[in-house]
Amino acid sequence: xxxxxxxxxxxxxxxxxxxxxxxxxxxxxxxxxxxxxxxxxxxxxxxxxxxxxxxxxxxxxxxxxxxxxxxxxxxxxxxxxxxxxxxxxxxxxxxxxxxxxxxxxxxxxxxxxxxxxxxxxxxxxxxxxxxxxxxxxxxxxxxxxxxxxxxxxxxxxxxxxxxxxxxxxxxxxxxxxxxxxxxxxxxxxxxxxxxxxxxxxxxxxxxxxxxxxxxxxxxxxxxxxxxxxxxxxxxxxxxxxxxxxxxxxxxxxxxxxxxxxxxxxxxxxxxxxxxxxxxxxxxxxxxxxxxxxxxxxxxxxxxxxxxxxxxxxxxxxxxxxxxxxxxxxxxxxxxxxxxxxxxxxxxxxxxxxxxxxxxxxxxxxxxxxxxxxxxxxxxxxxxxxxxxxxxxxxxxxxxxxxxxxxxxxxxxxxxxxxxxxxxxxxxxxxxxxxxxxxxxxxxxxxxxxxxxxxxxxxxxxxxxxxxxxxxxxxxxxxxxxxxxxxxxxxxxxxxxxxxxxxxxxxxxxxxxxxxxxxxxxxxxxxxxxxxxxxxxxxxxxxxxxxxxxxxxxxxxxxxxxxxxxxxxxxxxxxxxxxxxxxxxxxxxxxxxxxxxxxxxxxxxxxxxxxxxxxxxxxxxxxxxxxxxxxxxxxxxxxxxxxxxxxxxxxxxxxxxxxxxxxxxxxxxxxxxxxxxxxxxxxxxxxxxxxxxxxxxxxxxxxxxxxxxxxxxxxxxxxxxxxxxxxxxxxxxxxxxxxxxxx
Numbered sequence: 086x087x088x089x090x091x092x093x094x095x096x097x098x099x100x101x102x103x104x105x106x107x108x109x110x111x112x113x114x115x116x117x118x119x120x121x122x123x124x125x126x127x128x129x130x131x132x133x134x135x136x137x138x139x140x141x142x143x144x145x146x147x148x149x150x151x152x153x154x155x156x157x158x159x160x161x162x163x164x165x166x167x168x169x170x171x172x173x174x175x176x177x178x179x180x181x182x183x184x185x186x187x188x189x190x191x192x193x194x195x196x197x198x199x200x201x202x203x204x205x206x207x208x209x210x211x212x213x214x215x216x217x218x219x220x221x222x223x224x225x226x227x228x229x230x231x232x233x234x235x236x237x238x239x240x241x242x243x244x245x246x247x248x249x250x251x252x253x254x255x256x257x258x259x260x261x262x263x264x265x266x267x268x269x270x271x272x273x274x275x276x277x278x279x280x281x282x283x284x285x286x287x288x289x290x291x292x293x294x295x296x297x298x299x300x301x302x303x304x305x306x307x308x309x310x311x312x313x314x315x316x317x318x319x320x321x322x323x324x325x326x327x328x329x330x331x332x333x334x335x336x337x338x339x340x341x342x343x344x345x346x347x348x349x350x351x352x353x354x355x356x357x358x359x360x361x362x363x364x365x366x367x368x369x370x371x372x373x374x375x376x377x378x379x380x381x382x383x384x385x386x387x388x389x390x391x392x393x394x395x396x397x398x399x400x401x402x403x404x405x406x407x408x409x410x411x412x413x414x415x416x417x418x419x420x421x422x423x424x425x426x427x428x429x430x431x432x433x434x435x436x437x438x439x440x441x442x443x444x445x446x447x448x449x450x451x452x453x454x455x456x457x458x459x460x461x462x463x464x465x466x467x468x469x470x471x472x473x474x475x476x477x478x479x480x481x482x483x484x485x486x487x488x489x490x491x492x493x494x495x496x497x498x499x500x501x502x503x504x505x506x507x508x509x510x511x512x513x514x515x516x517x518x519x520x521x522x523x524x525x526x527x528x529x530x531x532x533x534x535x536x537x538x539x540x541x542x543x544x545x546x547x548x549x550x551x552x553x554x555x556x557x558x559x560x561x562x563x564x565x566x567x568x569x570x571x572x573x574x575x576x577x578x579x580x581x582x583x584x585x586x587x588x589x590x591x592x593x594x595x596x597x598x599x600x601x602x603x604x605x606x607x608x609x610x611x612x613x614x615x616x617x618x619x620x621x622x623x624x625x626x627x628x629x630x631x632x633x634x635x636x637x638x639x640x641x642x643x644x645x646x647x648x649x650x651x652x653x654x655x656x657x658x659x660x661x662x663x664x665x666x667x668x669x670x671x672x673x674x675x676x677x678x679x680x681x682x683x684x685x686x687x688x689x690x691x692x693x694x695x696x697x698x699x700x701x702x703x704x705x706x707x708x709x710x711x712x713x714x715x716x717x718x719x720x721x722x723x724x725x726x727x728x729x730x731x732x733x734x735x736x737x738x739x740x741x742x743x744x745x746x747x748x749x750x751x752x753x754x755x756x757x758x759x760x761x762x763x764x765x766x767x768x769x770x771x772x773x774x775x776x777x778x779x780x781x782x783x784x785x786x787x788x789x790x791x792x793x794x795x796x797x798x799x800x801x802x803x804x805x806x807x808x809x810x811x812x813x814x815x816x817x818x819x820x821x822x823x824x825x826x827x
Contacts, residue, residue: 099347099360099369104438104448105203109346112196114140114170118343126152126202141166143200151181152188170198175355177455185455189355199350205434205455231328238321240266240295252311252327267291280306295323302334310334356450357435363443365389365412377433377451389415403428416445424452432456479576485569487513499560499576501525525554551579559583671717671801675710675825678751682741685722689730697735700726703742711751711822713802718822721795721806725755725818728792732816733759748824755818762810770808 106123110116119135127146129135135143144165147153153161168174168190175189184206191199232249236242242264250260253269255276260269270291277283286303293299293315300314310331316324351358357374361367367387375383378401383392393408403426414420415437424434435449479496483489489511497504501523502516517536520526526535535552549563561577625644686702693700722741729739737758744752762770770792792808799806799820810816 095368099351099358099446103358103446104436105201105356107202107350108135108143108200109193109350110140110170110198110200116140116143117197118346123202126150140170140200152178152186154179155181171196187450191350191354193346193349197346201350201354203356203450205450205452231326234260234269234325234327235318236266236295236322236325240322242266242269243322249325249327252309252329254305254307254309277306296321302330304334356448359447359449360440361389361444361447365444367392368444374449377431377449400428402426415447418445424456477577479574481507481574481576482567482571483513483574484571489513489516490571496574496576499554499558499578501554526552671714673712673714673802676713676715676718678708678711678743678753679705681715681718681722682743682753685719685726686741688723689726692727692730693739696730696733698730698733699738700730701738701740703740705743706745708743708745708751710825712825713804713822714798717798717802721798721820722753722755724792724795725820729755729757729759729816729818733757745824746821749826751822751824753820753822755820756815757817758815761812761814761816762808763812764810767808767810 103120104122106126107118107120108116108123109118116135116138124133124135127135127143128150141162145158145162148158148161148165153165170190171192173189173191175187178186178188180186184204187203187205189201189203191201193199232246232252234242234245234249242260242262244262245260247257250257253260253273253276255272259272259276264272270287274284274287277287283303283306286301290301290313295315296317298314298316300312303311303313305311308331309329310333312328312330312333314326314328316326318324351369351371354371354373357377358369358371359367359374360369365388367383367385367389370383370385378396382395390408390412393411396402397405397408397411414423418437418439422434422436424432426432430453431451432453432455433449434452435447437445437447439445474493474495477495479499480491480493481489481496481500482491489507489509491509492504492507494504497507500507500516501520506516506519521532521536524532526532549561551559551561553559557580558578559580561579563575563577564572565575566572682702682705686700690700726739726741733739739755739757742754742756744754746752796806803823805819805821807819808816809819
């Protein structure tokens with residue numbers, strides 16, 4: 086009986102030491118047994134018992150703690166309680182704190198059932214709680230009074246205590262010193278009326294050899310279990326010790342029942358459970374171990390190291406490991422669960438926990454389905470990341486706590502943050518501060534204002550706004566809430582679009598200005614053409630009736646000048662039309678520039694004298710010949726000189742010059758001390774039909790085509806023409822021609 090009790094205690098210790106939570110229910114749903122892990126899982130106070138609770142109470146407690154995940158608690162409770170208690174089933178649960186549990190319900194004999202819950206996120210060492218109960222039981226057994234009766238060699242009663250009579254269930258005072266053992270036996274048998282089995286038992290023990298130690302258990306009709314121990318004495322007599330072992334007998338019966346129950350639980354568990362002694366030899370193993378490892382050779386008494394060697398040599402695992410190293414690591418009970426892949430594709434995870442006797446328990450679970458699910462989730466996550474990285478927009482997903490969940494590479498670029506800074510878990514507030522420091526919200530107080538404005542808008546609302554980064558890019562940011570309370574931010578670089586819109590707007594303005602310039606040109610040309618035509622018509626009419634030869638000659642000279650002026654205007658318009666159509670005829674040849682510049686000086690001197698402007702040619706250095714069309718070059722220089730004379734007030738000066746700024750470039754300059762041109766109007770001066778003075782009553786005449794035509798002719802000769810000027814400081818026209826190598 087003691088052996089059975091020790092076995093029951095060992096089995097109880099085994100279940101209570103298991104790292105997974107185990108709860109055994111009776112046929113009526115009451116809690117019969119629960120280990121420490123179950124109490125911890127239910128967040129019970131330390132040392133609290135589940136006694137008195139039912140399956141509904143446990144299930145409701147699990148629902149309140151979030152083991153069934155989010156949702157309506159009563160609905161979760163109904164679903165859990167509606168499961169068939171007679172059927173074996175298991176559930177994979179994701180608690181609200183993110184931990185995963187496998188909950189298995191296993192039917193047991195007698196209508197009982199067991200609930201085994203395993204934390205597959207991180208196996209936890211089960212707390213052993215049975216030792217305190219055993220200690221209390223031992224203390225209670227020691228404190229129970231024992232009955233003692235001492236007999237001499239003649240088998241006569243020499244001494245006894247009150248407990249001896251009480252335990253023999255005889256009337257107080259019935260036993261007397263000097264009574265023979267047979268008389269004592271008769272008194273006991275006579276007091277057992279109606280208990281034939283008990284009477285027969287005492288009768289059979291009447292003739293037991295008292296010179297040898299022996300003991301027996303007697304169950305009284307009133308339910309008391311009495312143990313009698315007969316011990317020989319040195320004088321030939323013997324001593325009988327009676328003990329009320331009713332609690333012990335009940336405990337043995339309960340231990341046997343629990344042992345049977347635990348054997349059934351272990352046999353039904355889907356996890357491999359092996360118990361090793363302090364000598365690392367196998368003490369207990371369940372059927373799941375042989376099924377998982379496909380190993381029928383494992384036997385009680387096998388040394389752990391021999392088992393590890395046999396499995397490594399049998400090629401059970403895909404990765405080969407040193408059995409001695411694996412054996413040593415088994416005793417590192419604080420290490421995380423070990424995961425290994427079997428050759429058949431099965432994935433196993435194991436954890437070990439120490440036992441009070443110096444041994445340990447090893448629990449190995451088949452997590453193939455979970456491993457495959459995690460692999461598939463990782464594969465899909467990687468595929469989703471590739472898709473996100475391939476998008477033309479930056480995307481950043483935040484959870485309900487405004488922390489980063491996922492992000493693509495383009496989002497890092499557009500936000501000015503690194504991949505490490507945008508790692509999952511980064512807080513939005515911290516990211517904004519980094520962006521502020523890097524000037525992503527703008528420079529100075531403007532950036533601080535944007536930061537404060539964004540900091541007030543923490544809630545994920547449907548919104549969109551645009552900001553300019555430190556490097557000048559225009560980023561459009563839109564926010565859309567997600568069903569889980571988070572939100573997704575989409576970043577789009579609209580710099581090119583904004584620039585295109587700005588270019589279109591500038592083109593529109595330029596087109597409007599060009600149209601306006603053409604209108605002004607027509608008005609100006611009408612005025613410019615009417616002036617010589619009026620002179621031709623007026624003097625021609627006067628010439629018809631004029632008889633004075635001197636007047637006739639003067640009128641004819643005036644008509645000739647007006648006609649030539651009109652012809653020059655028409656030539657300019659024609660040249661502009663040819664330049665616009667790309668029909669300018671250019672014949673390039675080496676030209677000697679000093680003679681050309683002197684010719685321009687002679688031709689324009691009369692106009693300079695009429696305008697009372699000094700016209701001079703600077704001393705020229707030794708110049709190489711320049712590659713140009715002589716007629717077109719003269720036309721350019723005449724236009725530039727005429728322009729300089731026109732915009733230089735009386736008393737001013739116009740100077741022609743030439744230099745060699747580079748070995749292969751000859752630069753001709755026309756400088757004046759005139760009114761100059763504003764810097765923002767320099768390029769507009771070269772546009773066709775543009776006159777910087779637009780009124781019909783302007784001070785300076787002209788068609789507005791001179792500079793445009795001069796630059797067009799320069800480009801046709803592969804030359805460049807630019808203006809250097811400031812308002813009120815005169816103008817320098819620079820014509821650069823290619824020099825001809827000698």
